[in-house]
Amino acid sequence: MNRFEYVRADTIADAIAALAQSAEARVLAGGTNLVDLMKYDVAKPSRVVDINRLPLKEVADTENGGLKIGALVSNSDLAWHPQIVKRFPLLASAILAGASPQLRNAATTGGNLLQRTRCYYFYDSSTPCNKRTPGSGCGAIGGVNRIHAIFGASESCIAVHPSDMCIALAALDAEVEVEGVKGRRLIPFEQFHRLPETTPERDNTLEQGDLVTAVILPATDFGSHHTYLKIRDRLSYAFALVSVAVGMTMEDGVIADLRLAMGGVAHKPWRNKVLEKTLHGAEVNKASFRHFAEEALRGAKGQGQNDFKIALARRTIVRALTQAARGTPQDQSDKTFR
Template sequence: MRSFTYSRAQNVPSAVSEVTSQPQAKFIAGGTNLLDLMKIDVESPRHLVDITRIALDSIKANEEGGLRLGALVTNADTAYHEQVEKRYPLLSHAILAGATGQLRNMATDGGNLLQRTRCEYFYDTQTACNKREPGSGCSAIGGYTRNLAILGTSEYCIATHPSDMAVALTALDARVNVTGQNGERSIPMLEFHRLPGDTPHIDTNLQPDEIITSIDLPAKGFAKHYTYIKLRDRASYAFALVSVAAALDVEGDTIREARIALGGVAHKPWRKPEAEALLKDQPATRENFQKVAEAYLEGAKGYGDNDFKIELAKRAIVRALQQALEMEGAS
């Protein structure tokens, strides 16, 4: 780990000011990902701005009738919050599928969205990686790819985004509220993360001076018909090969609305509203679920070791939709 300076911000304006005035500065909260990357010299900020004393650690109602999650609320407190468990059980289940209890006690909701990929080549500083060193190449292409992307890839990067929480938030149509030098703005989860293109080192559409302040959940939480499936190599503390967040609004045997987001398959949580629309006002049948699965994986490309993920993702979508249909949660 390289040497760095440190300061503690007391409010959002001072945090934004410090991170923009210091060269190569970064915000730090729980530090569950950043500190690991600093130890192996993948990240080497010269200054850390500690934001843990800023009052962004509450969960409360928002103006749209949903919930607002403060950026500094821990993953554990979010997952076990009474209103989250009751109104947004999909989110609670997704969070509990990730990491360990110890990490969830430290990791923050804002930080969870900013996790960096767990691609082996990104972590290995002896290999070429466009995410770590733009323009150096992608060692994963032609290398070991079991855990890597099959959708939205480019010749520059086939890494995946690791968050479970972000997959559920994408399915729920959440919004991320941020503040920077130019004021406040709200970013839909669908637009928050980026595909790699030719700039895979840029993970999100946040500006360098912006800080996440909260996450807004809409009023509709799909608390009755939902599921989160996470397929992985081992049951504990493993990132998804494929994960599926599925939520249905069902009336009788007819689907009024469907939400599906995939994890472990792309540089961002993968959602296709145009594919979801295939289920709108349609019978809730396995045949229709399979049609949606095919639409979601259209254009998927394997890279050898991860070819199996294409069929695995299709089957996971069908299974998740069937489980969501059979689920009978809170009214």
């Protein structure tokens, strides 16, 4: 582990100032990802800015009927918060599908957004990785790529975003509140994370000195017509091979509104808003869901070992749409398919 300066911020302004002074400064909240990266000699920050004293641990109502979630709210507290369970059960379900109880107790809302990929080559500093060392090459292309992207990959990187929570936030049309040297701004969730293109070292659209302070959820009520379905190699403490978050509004037996985001398939949560509209007004049946899944996977490209993800994603979409339409969301406790 390299030597670094430790700064404990007492105010948001202090944190922004400390981050703005160095491009290699990093934020420390729960530390569940950053500390691992530092131990593996993947992250080498010149300065670590501890923000745990900042007043960012509340979940509060917004004027338009939504919720504002502080960046330091732990994943456990968020998943079991009464207002999240009641009004945003899709988010609660996605959080409970991720990590372990011990990690959820430490991990934070803001940190979850900023966690980095779990690509084997990214974590192994002895192998080439454009995300870790730009210009060194991508070991996963032509290498071990079973867990890698089928959408949005580039010649520089085929890694996937690892979060479960972020897939639900994408489906919920969340916004990310950021404060920085240029002031406060809101970033639509679909614009927060980036595809790799030629700069895979950049996971998101934050600028130097920016600090994530909250996540804003708009008023959304899917009732029981939602699900978070996560397919993985084992039932606990494993990242998604494919995951699907669905929120659906039903009127007179047909679909009035649909939100669907996928995880484990791209460098960011993957969503196709144009395609979602094709199911507006559609009757609930397997034929329409299968057609939707076929269209959703159009353009997907495997890398050899992960070709199976394309067929797996089709089936997962159909099952998730069926669960949401029936009002039988996936139970993250027993994980039995319904």
